[in-house]
Amino acid sequence: MSKLYLTDRSAIELMRTDAFPRPHEPMLLGTNDIDDAATRAQQIKELERAFGPLRVTPPYHIFAPDKRSRRSSKLAVCRALPEGLVSPSFVSIDDACACAVPELAYLYICQRDELAEHVRCAMELCGTYALGPNERDTVTRYGLDALSSKEKIRTYAQENHGVKGSGKALSALRYVCDGSASPMETALCMLLCLPPSSGGYGLPLPELNAELPVIQHLGGKRVKGVRYGDLVYRAARLIIEYQSRLFHENAGSADKDEDRRDDLEVMDYHVMFVTPGRIKDFERFEGIVQRVAHHLGVSLNPKIMGTTEERLELRNMLLGNVLAY
Structure with missing residues (x-):
């Protein structure tokens, strides 16, 4: 069965739940490794029927192996997997989905919004709390292991400088601190x-x-x-x-x-x-x-x-x- 490869907003949303492991073991995947990516609406509906709610709110922000296989719809915002990733970039969640590591998801967050939003997201990823995953769930969790660090994000952005958003991510890090304990x-x-x-x-x-x-x-x-x-x-x-x-x-x-x-x-x-x-x-x-x-x-x-x-x-x-x- 195909599976979702979450990125962007959906990845951050998943990281705010206990489904994303802290700490995590990332793995490096290329286009050939994710040719089972669910991109069509029918594939996603099959996953929902088989596994129930997929822990994140649709539309799902997901990767496709390449530009030709992108299939954006009401259920999914589809992105082509960046070429030439040199760092471990995914975490296996279950049979239904894998998730981009915090550093990769953050580069996609930095493709939009303004500096303040970039800094706030990085402070959460490098902090010991997690916001509620969506507007309906506003309960913040505290005392967690940090998902990433300022240095890890910097290193990832430098090693994968071809990914759009890496430049803005590096600029935002000038205003980011590790270790925030609360919003x-x-x-x-x-x-x-x-x-x-x-x-x-x-x-x-x-x-x-x-x-x-x-x-x-x-x-x-x-x-x-x-x-x-x-x-x-x-x-x-x-x-x-x-x-x-x-x-x-x-x-x-x-x-x-x-x-x-x-x-x-x-x-x-x-x-x-x-x-x-x-x-x-x-x-x-x-x-x-x-x-x-x-x-x-x-x-x-x-x-x-x-x-x-x-x-x-x-x-x-x-x-x-x-x-x-």
């Missing part, structure tokens, strides 16, 4: 660091969820330990901590966060707390931007401040449909 951490990082032309403030990239050696004070003892900071500017000794709604609802979490803050401040870090309310309130957030810039020794041009069209669009994209947990 709101991603939003905070992007709002601070994207260039003003894309709605950000052009601040330097931080480290996300970085290890920080500290001396913990336990009673009368001083013990070497490790704490983690959400957004860390190590050279400037600045840490930005995102406090979700859960922080305010869980007293135990609040106590642990206060202990962590004290340990970090003893090591001469300045800890700045940011809540959902402070991010969503535009004037308060610009105050945060200016404080961060001050700690980093960055001089902000007054002309880039305020409610530009690009900034409002970015905030709507990042915050309009995100539950601030």
Whole structure:
């Protein structure tokens, strides 16, 4: 029986479910290896009858072996498998489908949309969370193994530079950080660091969820330990901590966060707390931007401040449909 070879939106959607393994073992496939690709509507309907729902929402974004065998329809958006792939590029899911690796799917994402969407997608692929696979399923999963990394995407794009989208992917990586633990951490990082032309403030990239050696004070003892900071500017000794709604609802979490803050401040870090309310309130957030810039020794041009069209669009994209947990 034929099978689907998912790419683009469908691949990303599958990666947001537990059907895509973390970690995964990629394999290299060429046009001769996917000549069983389901591209016709009848083939896809047969797969649906045999296997039931195929975990992703139609129309399916799929590969065909070559341009001649593409058969786009209401059920499928068909792409020709790029020639000359030199990196392992597929993961076998089951008898019904295989899926492009995150790095290949990302190159196809970068063929459309704008820089901010490219960065947001890469931050999710390189982070430890997964959004709901579609608009009906908005539950985000946390504490996952990262699907990829900034370096893996860069290496893949360079090795497969003939794939359309590789250039835009490499450009977007300038604004991507590994290790984001939530959509709101991603939003905070992007709002601070994207260039003003894309709605950000052009601040330097931080480290996300970085290890920080500290001396913990336990009673009368001083013990070497490790704490983690959400957004860390190590050279400037600045840490930005995102406090979700859960922080305010869980007293135990609040106590642990206060202990962590004290340990970090003893090591001469300045800890700045940011809540959902402070991010969503535009004037308060610009105050945060200016404080961060001050700690980093960055001089902000007054002309880039305020409610530009690009900034409002970015905030709507990042915050309009995100539950601030």
